[in-house]
Amino acid sequence: MHQSPSYWRPVNPGAFVHARAGETRIGESINAPQQWSALLDGIADDSIVLIGVPESIGPRANLGRGGAEAGFAAFLQQFLNMQDAGRLPVQRLLLGGEVDCRDLMEQSAHLDASNADDLSQLRALCEQLDGRVREILTPLFARGVRVILIGGGHNNALPLIQALAAAQNSAVGAVNLDPHSDFRPLEGRHSGNGFSYAHKAGLLQHYQVVSLHEAKNSRSTLDQLADAGASYVPMHQLAESRMDKVMAEVARQACDWQIPFGIELDVDAITGAPASAFNYTGVSFAQAQVFVRRLAAYPKARYLHLAEAAPACHPAGLEAGNKACGQLLSELVFTYLLATNQ
Numbered sequence: 276m277h278q279s280p281s282y283w284r285p286v287n288p289g290a291f292v293h294a295r296a297g298e299t300r301i302g303e304s305i306n307a308p309q310q311w312s313a314l315l316d317g318i319a320d321d322s323i324v325l326i327g328v329p330e331s332i333g334p335r336a337n338l339g340r341g342g343a344e345a346g347f348a349a350f351l352q353q354f355l356n357m358q359d360a361g362r363l364p365v366q367r368l369l370l371g372g373e374v375d376c377r378d379l380m381e382q383s384a385h386l387d388a389s390n391a392d393d394l395s396q397l398r399a400l401c402e403q404l405d406g407r408v409r410e411i412l413t414p415l416f417a418r419g420v421r422v423i424l425i426g427g428g429h430n431n432a433l434p435l436i437q438a439l440a441a442a443q444n445s446a447v448g449a450v451n452l453d454p455h456s457d458f459r460p461l462e463g464r465h466s467g468n469g470f471s472y473a474h475k476a477g478l479l480q481h482y483q484v485v486s487l488h489e490a491k492n493s494r495s496t497l498d499q500l501a502d503a504g505a506s507y508v509p510m511h512q513l514a515e516s517r518m519d520k521v522m523a524e525v526a527r528q529a530c531d532w533q534i535p536f537g538i539e540l541d542v543d544a545i546t547g548a549p550a551s552a553f554n555y556t557g558v559s560f561a562q563a564q565v566f567v568r569r570l571a572a573y574p575k576a577r578y579l580h581l582a583e584a585a586p587a588c589h590p591a592g593l594e595a596g597n598k599a600c601g602q603l604l605s606e607l608v609f610t611y612l613l614a615t616n617q
């Protein structure tokens with residue numbers, strides 16, 4: 276019997292499925308253990324465990340907008356109602372539940388990031404959340420599985436890196452598709468400094484950002500990034516290059532690291548994707564798929580982190596945002612499943 280992490284909650288796929296006679300929806304066939312011990316026991320050699328973190332404390336503690344708390348539910352609503360027609364490798368997925376963020380979200384609800392005291396409290400709550408995410412992920416990585424984490428804010432990169440490093444007993448790497456480096460100062464935890472905290476702790480040995488926008492990062496952030504030995508492909512260079520060519524080189528470098536690494540994707544990198552930092556001039560969805568596909572093919576790529584999808588940030592409102600986030604996140608999960616299935 277394995278002790279369940281204090282803040283783990285199973286997801287009941289049946290609550291999302293609209294059944295239709297003669298069809299099998301993914302939510303009807305997916306393995307979604309309702310006990311932590313059953314989740315661990317259900318892990319096979321090629322399993323991929325999918326975990327959600329329904330929170331927006333990190334983005335708000337970074338002076339951004341809320342909404343990312345609903346990204347995981349939008350994904351589940353779409354993905355679990357898609358067909359399991361036996362053609363895509365969905366049977367490798369274990370729906371591994373979610374990190375319980377309800378009490379932290381409640382405590383954060385009245386906090387106003389424009390007030391200094393409230394901002395410190397938001398950052399303290401974000402640090403508490405780090406511990407919960409890390410506690411759930413560490414035993415999963417220790418079992419050798421790949422993880423897909425659907426946020427929540429990009430703050431959850433830190434506990435992902437901490438958990439992978441703890442399970443591997445080594446520093447790790449990360450490749451991030453993001454206009455922002457999230458290498459902001461160590462000013463208290465939020466969605467903009469997951470990688471700088473991980474670097475400071477000696478856990479992030481290699482870091483590369485793809486499609487970084489050189490006017491969406493401060494001078495001090497870019498200087499810190501350079502001092503850390505991290506590299507990036509500027510967004511303005513990407514516009515003149517073919518994504519598959521760029522990613523072949525990025526993936527070759529990640530492979531040369533010879534350490535486990537994570538695939539980080541902030542959906543605000545994608546043009547028109549609902550997110551706190553909504554982007555009208557980002558990469559196309561097809562380019563984001565190339566990013567995931569090229570990296571996921573490597574066995575040392577141990578996780579995919581889909582961060583910052585925030586349905587309420589869609590210009591046409593919540594309903595459109597749920598649809599958009601549900602479809603974007605589902606397709607990125609399919610892309611990852613296919614790329615890791617070779």
Ligand SMILES: N=CN[C@@H](CCC(=O)O)C(=O)O
Pocket residue numbers: 334337338339340429430455457459466467491541551552583
């Ligand atoms: N992870 C996102 N980082 C961006 C987000 C800004 C926002 O939420 O508006 C940053 O720190 O600049």
